[in-house]
Amino acid sequence: MYNEFFHLRTKPFELLPDPDFLYPSKAHRKALAYFEYGLSERSGFILLTGEVGSGKTTLIREMLKRDLGRMVLSKVFNTRVDSTQLVAMINDDFGLETAGRDKMVMLRDLNDFLIDQYAAGRRAVLVIDEAQNLSQELLEEVRMLSNLETDSAKLLQIILVGQPELRDLLRSPALVQLRQRIQVHCHIAPLSQEELREYVLFRLERAGNRDAMEWGEGVFGLMHEATRGIPRLVNILCDYVLLDAYAAGRRSINSAELQDLLAELDFERQFWPVDETSAPAPAAEQQRRTAVRRDASSVARRMMLMLQDLGQRLDVLERGYEKSGPDMLADMAERLGALEKRVTVLAGRVESLHAERMQRGAAPQVQPYRQKPERRKGWFRRVFGGD
Known part of the structure; x- marks a missing residue:
């Protein structure tokens, strides 16, 4: 989608385990x-x-x-x-x-x-x-x-x-x-902050253009804080950085822009479990609402990783389905059924949380994929493989 804009031969931050993009940390x-x-x-x-x-x-x-x-x-x-x-x-x-x-x-x-x-x-x-x-x-x-x-x-x-x-x-x-x-x-071990910077530039270089983006001061520090140096999360975030820059017609990102993007993505709660010790507890009702949000974001993160894992495993099955015995396929079907149930449960929790906010007269927190169609398509293509 954005390869031509950034003069890249291929996507630099795919989630597939490609040895050609293995950064030698x-x-x-x-x-x-x-x-x-x-x-x-x-x-x-x-x-x-x-x-x-x-x-x-x-x-x-x-x-x-x-x-x-x-x-x-x-x-x-x-x-x-x-x-x-x-x-x-x-x-x-x-x-x-x-x-x-x-x-x-x-x-x-x-x-x-x-x-x-x-x-x-x-x-x-x-x-x-x-x-x-x-x-x-x-x-x-x-x-x-x-x-x-x-x-x-x-x-x-x-x-x-x-x-x-x-x-x-x-x-x-x-x-x-x-x-x-x-x-x-x-x-x-996870990447250090300096290794994260070199990891990002390394993958851009392998994709065809090391200088595709100009990274402002402090950007890699924020990126390391958000991803904890986990390469898969770095890939997810950087892919979104490129998509966001492409949508805005720019080839750079500064700290303020990255902070806004992380806030829009709700990156912390999306991919990391909430620290139980930091949850506010001024009243029982507030504690209950906090628990609902924490549970929903934790389930969402686990499902995101499960979907990515299932996608890779389905690729393996498609490439060698002749060797896939009925037990393996039955196990995969069972996991997909369990995933469907978890999606249904999460949808109910999100709907309940949304209703609570409306009752309090608070505007619902609109996620970026609802705000900007171009982001929505990029996100769904990357995670689910379609529109």
């Missing part, structure tokens, strides 16, 4: 070095953690693009399964037959496959994304897979990728054996 360089070491040394377990939107998936894709020797790969994205389904997904992604086979047969097939790959000089790697959703029982099943080994080497290397709560889960006494087998652990 200190944390990402360290993680890549650790991963390269872990894979080359055939470490049994590698653990990667980071906040939602910190770039874990992008980093994994970049790592797998590198020449790390002959490798066969299995990727598991759906972690809300039982042990039999988990083994079936692993085998299926390795290209093994799963129809009509029970768990014991599939494990035997997997073991034979891994031995064949080792004999042929190839390394088998299993990547489990969103691993924080695995139960302790499933994590123990994953540990048992690492027992497939020869006298001198592991037959299967396992990469666990998840949010910070995965580290808390692994601290459980019941998972001490798994914890002791993790030889490489790296956590992706």
Whole structure:
């Protein structure tokens, strides 16, 4: 939409995990070095953690693009399964037959496959994304897979990728054996303020024009404060900055303009949970209204991230639907149904809050997508993929 105006070849702030746009921050360089070491040394377990939107998936894709020797790969994205389904997904992604086979047969097939790959000089790697959703029982099943080994080497290397709560889960006494087998652990920290500035300019340069925008004094500081240095949120905000500048016919932004934009977007409440300790409590009714607003914004933020996550997962399913078993599709349908219910609940809460404001004689807080049609279209295209 705005590419021609800013002399860009492509959109610089897409939410898709594109390795070509991976900014080499200190944390990402360290993680890549650790991963390269872990894979080359055939470490049994590698653990990667980071906040939602910190770039874990992008980093994994970049790592797998590198020449790390002959490798066969299995990727598991759906972690809300039982042990039999988990083994079936692993085998299926390795290209093994799963129809009509029970768990014991599939494990035997997997073991034979891994031995064949080792004999042929190839390394088998299993990547489990969103691993924080695995139960302790499933994590123990994953540990048992690492027992497939020869006298001198592991037959299967396992990469666990998840949010910070995965580290808390692994601290459980019941998972001490798994914890002791993790030889490489790296956590992706958020971008610093200086890294955020370089991240923005880096992505603009990759898109074709590093100087597409003039950034006023203090802009990157405000941006860092609003996004906490999370790359996905930086992308969302910068995309809106470019859209807003395009609509106004300008190629610059100053601190005051960014503050106005953040206020219009209600960025803080949209993407960050409200601090419980800061909620005002002068009266019971005011507390109740504050709780309604807090709950609604928290649900909205979670749904926004869920929609983005579902969009990426649907892309994966569309590209490889032949491999998508009925259990995986049924699970996706169940999640979409749950999302529909949450949208309905949120709509009711927002309607209730709006009615309360009207009863008090207060003008409703009009969001920017209602004020400016050009913003509304840009927002819905980016988040929902349509008008």
